[in-house]
Amino acid sequence: MMKACIFDLDGTLTDSVKSLAYSANLTLKDLGYEPQPEDCFKLFAGDGRKVLLERALKAAGDEQLVHIEEAITLYDGYFRKNSMYQVKPYSGILETIQELKQKGIHLSVLSNKPHEEAVKVVETVFGKEMFEIIRGQQEGIERKPSPVGALMIAEQLNVKPEECLYIGDTNTDMQTGNSAGMNTVGVTWGFRERKELEENHAKYIIDLPQELVALSENK
DSSP states (O other): OEEEEEEOSHHHHTTTTHHHHHHHHHHHHTTOOOOGGGGGGGHHOSSSSSHHHHHHHHHHHHHOTTTTHHHHHHHHHHHHTTTTOEEEEEETTTHHHHHHHHHOEEEEEEEEEHHHHHHHHHHHOOOOOSSSEEEETTTTTTOTTTSSHHHHHHHHTTTGGGGEEEEEHHHHHHHHHHTTTTTEEEEETTTHHHHHHTTTTTTTTSSSSSHHHHHHHHO
């Protein structure tokens, strides 16, 4: 039986594309660029806020990223105020993680979202007691797809990497979990397509959160 589940946040636990798009488009507007379609942020997201802004700026016309540093400052201000903008858990997620917790599975979150905002979103949506560890992007810790954060969580939980399910919706997540020696689970309800998960060697691909319960029982 698996002993721990490590979840990505955006596109896995929470449907948060509106919050990312909202803050980024306010940033683009301040810099004199046109807002980008909300769906584009499903592709822009996943690798941290700097990469998200680089992708958004290039799409808006700043090919040389002349405004990237200014954009980061503006975005951080907007996102601190709006990190919960229309954020909601995906259907079936809350019930699934409650069942996993009742089974004694350790639950944690590893996100490339800035740490303070990651904690705020998780605790607002799921409460303060559901997840044992919440780790967002922090100085001094390599962001995903580095396996460092995932391995730190496993060590804190006193579980082996092979006893962990690593659950996410992007190529970055599959690379993270595989590099950490964990059992990667790609979810199809998030920001990316099944093909991306397959090409990045997801061990399992699931269409419904409830399927995680059966995977946690695999030996």
